[in-house]
Amino acid sequence: MLRFDPFPAETPLWLRNGARALKRAGGLALDLLYPPSCLACRRAISQQGGLCPACWTAMRFIERPYCERLGTPFEIDLAPGESGRMVSPAALADPPVFRRARAVARYEEGPARQLVHRLKYGDRGELAGPMGRWMARAGEELLREADLLVPIPLHWTRLARRRFNQSAALALAISGVSAVPADMDLLTRVKPTPPQVGLTRRQRAQNIQGAFVVAPARRIEAEGRRIVLVDDVMTSGATLNAAARVLLRAGAQSVDALVFARVITDS
Numbered sequence: 504m505l506r507f508d509p510f511p512a513e514t515p516l517w518l519r520n521g522a523r524a525l526k527r528a529g530g531l532a533l534d535l536l537y538p539p540s541c542l543a544c545r546r547a548i549s550q551q552g553g554l555c556p557a558c559w560t561a562m563r564f565i566e567r568p569y570c571e572r573l574g575t576p577f578e579i580d581l582a583p584g585e586s587g588r589m590v591s592p593a594a595l596a597d598p599p600v601f602r603r604a605r606a607v608a609r610y611e612e613g614p615a616r617q618l619v620h621r622l623k624y625g626d627r628g629e630l631a632g633p634m635g636r637w638m639a640r641a642g643e644e645l646l647r648e649a650d651l652l653v654p655i656p657l658h659w660t661r662l663a664r665r666r667f668n669q670s671a672a673l674a675l676a677i678s679g680v681s682a683v684p685a686d687m688d689l690l691t692r693v694k695p696t697p698p699q700v701g702l703t704r705r706q707r708a709q710n711i712q713g714a715f716v717v718a719p720a721r722r723i724e725a726e727g728r729r730i731v732l733v734d735d736v737m738t739s740g741a742t743l744n745a746a747a748r749v750l751l752r753a754g755a756q757s758v759d760a761l762v763f764a765r766v767i768t769d770s
Contacts, residue, residue: 542633543614552633554614563609565641565765570594573740574604574760575767599740601732601747601758605642606765607634610736615764619735623669631669634763635676638733642677642761645731649759651724652678652685655734655746656715658695673763674733683731689724690746691716707741715746717753726754731761738766 539548541555569576570591608615621627654670678685694714747758
């Protein structure tokens with residue numbers, strides 16, 4: 504597991520231990536003021552930032568075997584791909600622009616959908632921390648190779664209305680535990696696209712076409728970099744494909760995708 508040590512190597516041991524003791528004391532004080540509750544159902548639990556046993560059981564975590572390109576789980580083993588790992592027929596028939604995608608859980612079932620909606624629409628920014636930590640675990644192999652995290656941006660008009668970009672919050676949380684730096688504005692959304700909900704796969708791809716750019720002055724920040732795109736949900740992959748294409752054209756060496764939830768039954 505990737506861990507971020509906030510202390511420089513030369514920090515004295517007594518200072519490290521003192522800071523950790525203060526952090527533990529602060530956590531105890533927080534528990535007294537706001538008793539720990541499940542992030543999904545809000546039942547009482549023993550520690551802040553977790554799920555109750557029922558919600559943990561209901562969370563449909565995505566684990567191997569899954570498609571190494573799309574991150575979609577297999578119900579049965581398939582023939583290995585060229586790399587010796589399994590690749591789904593969908594990825595072979597229509598390869599994504601990004602190299603690999605990883606997700607924490609299925610979006611359609613369990614508490615994952617609740618968490619995504621509360622983070623995005625429910626003014627629950629504190630959810631980004633625990634969700635980002637789960638994403639860092641799910642995407643550990645991507646983060647080991649990554650130079651930069653780039654969140655999927657909102658168009659400025661939508662950001663003005665919502666005042667919050669959930670993808671940026673998740674990227675900052677992932678950066679905090681992985682030590683991979685996050686660039687909040689390398690990628691810019693220049694097209695105010697309508698919501699993708701209810702669109703077919705083809706319509707989503709058309710809807711998002713031309714939505715992203717890397718400003719000429721920022722291209723040097725992308726050149727030769729191994730980038731991980733961060734978003735809350737992946738449905739058809741159209742948004743992540745469009746963003747990856749722009750970053751690759753700007754000179755990125757590779758682009759992977761890391762999301763909290765993955766729609767599996769997409770049409």
